[in-house]
Amino acid sequence: xxxxxxxxxxxxxxxxxxxxxxxxxxxxxxxxxxxxxxxxxxxxxxxxxxxxxxxxxxxxxxxxxxxxxxxxxxxxxxxxxxxxxxxxxxxxxxxxxxxxxxxxxxxxxxxxxxxxxxxxxxxxxxxxxxxxxxxxxxxxxxxxxxxxxxxxxxxxxxxxxxxxxxxxxxxxxxxxxxxxxxxxxxxxxxxxxxxxxxxxxxxxxxxxxxxxxxxxxxxxxxxxxxxxxxxxxxxxxxxxxxxxxxxxxxxxxxxxxxxxxxxxxxxxxxxxxxxxxxxxxxxxxxxxxxxxxxxxxxxxxxxxxxxxxxxxxxxxxxxxxxxxxxxxxxxxxxxxxxxxxxxxxxxxxxxxxxxxxxxxxxxxxxxxxxxxxxxx
Amino acid sequence: xxxxxxxxxxxxxxxxxxxxxxxxxxxxxxxxxxxxxxxxxxxxxxxxxxxxxxxxxxxxxxxxxxxxxxxxxxxxxxxxxxxxxxxxxxxxxxxxxxxxxxxxxxxxxxxxxxxxxxxxxxxxxxxxxxxxxxxxxxxxxxxxxxxxxxxxxxxxxxxxxxxxxxxxxxxxxxxxxxxxxxxxxxxxxxxxxxxxxxxxxxxxxxxxxxxxxxxxxxxxxxxxxxxxxxxxxxxxxxxxxxxxxxxxxxxxxxxxxxxxxxxxxxxxxxxxxxxxxxxxxxxxxxxxxxxxxxxxxxxxxxxxxxxxxxxxxxxxxxxxxxxxxxxxxxxxxxxxxxxxxxxxxxxxxxxxxxxxxxxxxxxxxxxxxxxxxxxx
Numbered sequence: 001x002x003x004x005x006x007x008x009x010x011x012x013x014x015x016x017x018x019x020x021x022x023x024x025x026x027x028x029x030x031x032x033x034x035x036x037x038x039x040x041x042x043x044x045x046x047x048x049x050x051x052x053x054x055x056x057x058x059x060x061x062x063x064x065x066x067x068x069x070x071x072x073x074x075x076x077x078x079x080x081x082x083x084x085x086x087x088x089x090x091x092x093x094x095x096x097x098x099x100x101x102x103x104x105x106x107x108x109x110x111x112x113x114x115x116x117x118x119x120x121x122x123x124x125x126x127x128x129x130x131x132x133x134x135x136x137x138x139x140x141x142x143x144x145x146x147x148x149x150x151x152x153x154x155x156x157x158x159x160x161x162x163x164x165x166x167x168x169x170x171x172x173x174x175x176x177x178x179x180x181x182x183x184x185x186x187x188x189x190x191x192x193x194x195x196x197x198x199x200x201x202x203x204x205x206x207x208x209x210x211x212x213x214x215x216x217x218x219x220x221x222x223x224x225x226x227x228x229x230x231x232x233x234x235x236x237x238x239x240x241x242x243x244x245x246x247x248x249x250x251x252x253x254x255x256x257x258x259x260x261x262x263x264x265x266x267x268x269x270x271x272x273x274x275x276x277x278x279x280x281x282x283x284x285x286x287x288x289x290x291x292x293x294x295x296x297x298x299x300x301x302x303x304x305x306x307x308x309x310x311x312x313x314x315x316x317x318x319x320x321x322x323x324x325x326x327x328x329x330x331x332x333x334x335x336x337x338x339x340x341x342x343x344x345x346x347x348x349x350x351x352x353x354x355x356x357x358x359x360x361x362x363x364x365x366x367x368x369x370x371x372x373x374x375x376x
Numbered sequence: 377x378x379x380x381x382x383x384x385x386x387x388x389x390x391x392x393x394x395x396x397x398x399x400x401x402x403x404x405x406x407x408x409x410x411x412x413x414x415x416x417x418x419x420x421x422x423x424x425x426x427x428x429x430x431x432x433x434x435x436x437x438x439x440x441x442x443x444x445x446x447x448x449x450x451x452x453x454x455x456x457x458x459x460x461x462x463x464x465x466x467x468x469x470x471x472x473x474x475x476x477x478x479x480x481x482x483x484x485x486x487x488x489x490x491x492x493x494x495x496x497x498x499x500x501x502x503x504x505x506x507x508x509x510x511x512x513x514x515x516x517x518x519x520x521x522x523x524x525x526x527x528x529x530x531x532x533x534x535x536x537x538x539x540x541x542x543x544x545x546x547x548x549x550x551x552x553x554x555x556x557x558x559x560x561x562x563x564x565x566x567x568x569x570x571x572x573x574x575x576x577x578x579x580x581x582x583x584x585x586x587x588x589x590x591x592x593x594x595x596x597x598x599x600x601x602x603x604x605x606x607x608x609x610x611x612x613x614x615x616x617x618x619x620x621x622x623x624x625x626x627x628x629x630x631x632x633x634x635x636x637x638x639x640x641x642x643x644x645x646x647x648x649x650x651x652x653x654x655x656x657x658x659x660x661x662x663x664x665x666x667x668x669x670x671x672x673x674x675x676x677x678x679x680x681x682x683x684x685x686x687x688x689x690x691x692x693x694x695x696x697x698x699x700x701x702x703x704x705x706x707x708x709x710x711x712x713x714x715x716x717x718x719x720x721x722x723x724x725x726x727x728x729x730x731x732x733x734x735x736x737x738x739x740x741x742x743x744x745x746x747x748x749x750x751x752x
Contacts, residue, residue, distance in 0.1 A: 003713075003750045004643055008636040019395015022492075023639050025480060028401060029494055030640075032408035035567070037432045045566050047423030055635055056413045104401060112638065116398075118405055156637040190421050191411070259431055260384040261532040262488065263399050264406075267380055337379075374379045 005158040011237070011360070013108040020104070024114045033118025039254050039278045042122070042326070043093070043184055049121030050205075051191055052098050052113055054163050055154030058211050062187070062195045067179070071147075071217035074138030081195050084179060087128035092176045092201055093323035095122045095280040099204035099231060099244045103362030110362035117252060117369050122278075124318050125199045127180030131173045134217070139169065142219040146172040148198050151211035159225045165209050166222035167200065176201045176319055179212065201322035202246050202282030204364070206231050233359045247282030248366040249350050251289045251302075251327065251342035255371045266373040273331045277342055278324035279304070284347035285321070291329040295339035296354050296368065302329040302342070333375045340371040381534040387613075387736065390485040400480075400490045409494025415630045415654045418498070418702070419469070419560055425497030426581075427567055428474050428489060430539050431530030434587050438563070438571045443555070447523075447593035450514030457571050460555060463504035468552045468577055469699035471498045471656040475580035475607060475620045479738030486738035493628060493745050498654075500694050501575045503556030507549045510593070515545065518595040522548040524574050527587040535601045541585050542598035543576065552577045552695055555588065577698035578622050578658030580740070582607050609735045623658030624742040625728055627665045627678075627703065627720035631747045642749040649707045653718055654700035655680070660723035661697070667705040671715035672730050672744065678705040678718070709751045716747040 014021075020028075031052045038048045062081050069077040098119035103110055105117075134146070150163040171177070178199040181188060188194040193210030200207040206226060222228075232241030254276050257268030279286040290299040304327045307320040331340070345351040356367045390397075396404075407428045414424045438457050445453040474495035479486055481493075510522070526539040547553070554575040557564060564570040569586030576583040582602060598604075608617030630652050633644030655662040666675040680703045683696040707716070721727040732743045 003752050004636075007639070007641055007643075007750060009638060019397060020401050021395060022480070025396050025401070025404060025490055026492055026640050027638075028404035029409045029490075029492055030411045032427075033405045035406045035429065035433055037435075038566070040435060041566075047425075047427070047565055048567060049423075051408075051423070053411065054637055056631075057411055059413075059416060104398070114401055114405075116402055116405055154634045154637055155643060160634075160643075189423055190414070190417075191424060255432075258530045258536075260380075261430055261530055262385055262403075263383070264402050265383055267383075267531060267536075374383060376379050 004155050004160055008155045008158045010157050012111050013360070014111050016108060020114055021111065024111060027113045031113055033115060034121050036118060036252060037254050039252055040276065044121040044123060046184070046189060049123060050098055050119040052119065052205060053152065053191060054156065055152040057190050058151040060151065060194055060211060065195045067196060067213055067215065069133060069137045069215045072140045072143040072219050073217050074140060077133070077137050081181065084128060084181060084196065088132060089126060090129055090178060091124050091126040091318040092178060092199065093122065093124050093318045093320050094199060094201045095120065095322065095324040096205050096208060097247050097250070099206050099363045102356065102365030102367060105367070106356050106358050106362050106365060110360055112362060120252070122323050123183045124185065125178060125180045126182035127178035127199065129175065130177045130179055131175070133179060134173065139217055143169050143217045144220065145169060145218050145222050147216040147218055147222050147224070148209040148212055149214040149216070150209045151213050156225060157229065161225055163209065163226065164224045165207055165226050166224070167207065176322065204244055204247055206244065230361065231363065232361065233363055234361065235359060237360060244363045247280065248364050249279070249281035249283070249286060249344040249346045249352055250366045251277055251279035251344035251352070252369050253277035253340060253342045253371060257373060266371060268333050268373050268375050270333050270335050270375050273333050275329040275331050275340065277327055279327055279344040280324035281344065281346035281350060283350055286325055286344050287347050288345045289327040290343045292341040293331060293338050295370065296341050299343065302327040335375050338373050338375065340373055341368045343368050380531050380536055384531045384534045386533050388487050389736070390487050392484060396490055397487065400487060403489045407489055409491060410497050412494060412628060413630050415628055416652065420497040420499060422560070422565060425499060426474060426495040428495065428581060429528070429567060430532065431528040433566050434527040436527065436570055436587060441571045443572055443589055443591065445509060445513045445591045448516045448519040448595050449593050450516060453509070453513050457557065460504060460557060460572065464508060465502060466505055466554060467500050467502040467694040468554060468575065469498065469500050469694045469696050470575060470577045471496065471698065471700040472581050472584060473623050473626070475582050475739045478732065478741030478743060481743070482732050482734050482738050482741060486736055488738060496628070498699050499559045500561065501554060501556045502558035502561070503554035503575065505551065506553045506555055507551070509555060510549065515593055519545050519593045520596065521545060521594050521598050523592040523594055523598050523600070524585040524588055525590040525592070526585045527589050532601060533605070537601055539585065539602065540600045541583055541602050542600070543583065552698065580620055580623055582620065606737065607739065608737065609739055610737065611735060613736060620739045623656065624740050625655070625657035625659070625662060625720040625722045625726050626742045627653055627655035627718035627728070628745050629653035629716060629718045629747060633749060642747060644709050644749050644751050646709050646711050646751050649709050651705040651707050651716065653703055655703055655720040656700035657720065657722035657726060659726055662701055662720050663723050664721045665703040666719045668717040669707060669714050671746065672717050675719065678703040711751050714749050714751065716749055717744045719744050
């Protein structure tokens with residue numbers, strides 16, 4: 001066994017009374033979520049969008065970056081950033097969420113990046129459709145998947161690797177899948193994949209490979225670590241498991257009133273309070289948001305706004321169907337202790353559960369948010 | 377006792393075996409540090425600068441923002457942002473660090489925002505000198521301090537408050553103290569105090585009041601919560617304690633090689649590795665950085681770069697003396713387990729300790745960074 005293997009631990013579950021470990025804390029200090037009051041912004045300001053970096057942020061320059069297209073193609077391609085920017089340009093507003101969002105609420109807790117509910121953000125992503133690049137390379141008839149390799153390098157559960165994920169050829173050829181070089185009208189920030197990343201609207205974050213340096217069309221299903229070991233829904237460690245793919249519906253609200261510093265517990269004054277939030281699903285449009293002020297015992301419908309037409313950065317007519325929708329609910333806050341909840345349902349009938357959805361990786365836990373508020 | 381008081385806990389220390397709590401984790405998920413590989417950048421890119429928000433990020437517009445100057449002045453002032461931007465303009469490159477940086481390494485651990493070593497960042501801050509505004513208001517002879525009030529509102533240890541801090545009149549009148557409206561040549565981001573904040577170069581972050589809405593000149597020392605209860609160096613809870621003020625020296629290095637995802641433990645190949653890092657002090661210039669590859673048993677000098685003259689955003693000749701300095705050290709990495717450390721000394725003779733510096737608030741713990749690296 002090499003020291004890489006001996007010093008890189010296998011996946012584990014926390015014991016029942018085990019607090020958050022120093023390792024989990026170190027990840028939480030690097031990566032970060034959206035402060036919930038920033039749900040107010042249609043497009044998440046720079047630095048408030050959630051961030052999950054598997055290894056290190058690679059150092060990169062725009063001038064020297066190259067991406068290759070190889071494998072089951074008629075013509076291998078090597079493209080620099082100037083060449084990519086000359087290709088047809090498309091802007092898509094996308095709500096992106098980490099597959100592990102909600103993990104730290106689970107019992108037992110899978111030990112990994114410990115998200116509560118805040119691993120989300122929305123941006124206008126600009127790039128060129130991947131389909132056009134694959135068409136230029138000439139995908140051959142034996143192709144079944146496309147593998148995307150990033151420049152971030154590390155070890156995970158004993159496996160040294162560059163970050164890699166695949167999509168089926170059908171998913172890869174979808175209209176809104178982009179080779180992306182701008183976020184909200186600016187070059188990508190280093191932590192968001194500068195100078196080039198993949199954007200796969202509707203999918204959890206693991207699919208949107210950052211620091212993209214190679215696209216390989218393959219004739220057998222990809223068996224890489226992030227595809228078949230991580231990012232699987234499993235109850236037992238030896239299951240093959242179901243792949244994590246699209247984002248399950250979720251609604252989050254801006255916690256009303258004001259917080260206690262340490263507990264983030266909320267206090268509000270009595271009277272009418274306009275509760276606002278956002279809701280999204282990667283499976284289909286959100287068709288209803290309901291709000292409860294009694295911890296989920298009773299529910300009332302919220303009002304969902306239409307998608308805003310204007311992009312904050314002036315991009316002409318971005319595709320909006322993958323972005324969250326704003327909703328509001330007028331709450332008559334009466335003195336006492338309350339627990340606010342919001343619940344989204346999408347057009348495919350998927351709805352948020354009241355209780356946590358457990359699996360060994362802590363993925364796709366879209367249980368309803370619970371916000372205790374004391375009114376006095 | 378009101379519910380605000382009963383639901384907002386007093387300060388406490390974690391018990392010896394207590395893991396990080398859910399409350400601490402919720403703070404770590406909102407606030408975030410600098411990923412250490414971003415020490416590579418002279419100016420920290422947006423979103424990678426550390427962030428500590430006591431309560432919520434207030435919603436603000438540039439057009440409606442007003443700051444008042446009141447108290448022991450000949451003429452009270454009310455300034456809007458257009459008026460502030462017409463005043464003399466100055467850009468200062470400032471390394472800012474949270475006073476609680478290093479807190480989570482302490483035993484016993486003060487329960488608060490649980491930083492490891494990463495609560496730092498450097499930016500070019502542009503604004504107008506506070507001294508000019510105070511001169512325009514005409515400070516009266518009875519003045520002793522200046523109190524700064526932000527718009528962020530919350531509860532802390534039972535005390536409902538707007539965030540407030542003071543400076544002595546002498547400190548407030550220093551050349552480089554700014555009413556600041558730009559960060560790296562762009563309007564402030566919401567989380568960094570948009571549209572107006574205070575910048576107090578050389579001081580820990582608690583002094584740089586964000587979302588600044590009032591400046592009050594007072595004739596007696598300010599007794600507010602953040603001045604006399606929080607941000608004090610105390611060994612026992614009933615001490616008056618020493619105020620937390622300027623930043624103690626610290627050097628941090630970019631961890632070499634590549635990480636394990638979960639532990640962030642590093643692996644590297646044998647051979648010469650150029651170690652790079654940054655060092656800073658709010659008390660005086662850094663005059664030496666030493667590196668140890670054996671956990672602090674032996675030390676060798678690093679090479680400190682001169683301050684870079686060029687600002688990344690093209691600001692003309694920013695003041696650089698408050699910004700970190702880059703340093704390098706050529707390490708000959710041999711197979712085996714090593715522990716890299718770096719230690720800064722400033723011109724006042726202050727030097728980083730090898731062991732943690734404990735106080736009940738977990739402030740100003742500038743013990744040397746320790747980076748285990750396995751070479752194979």
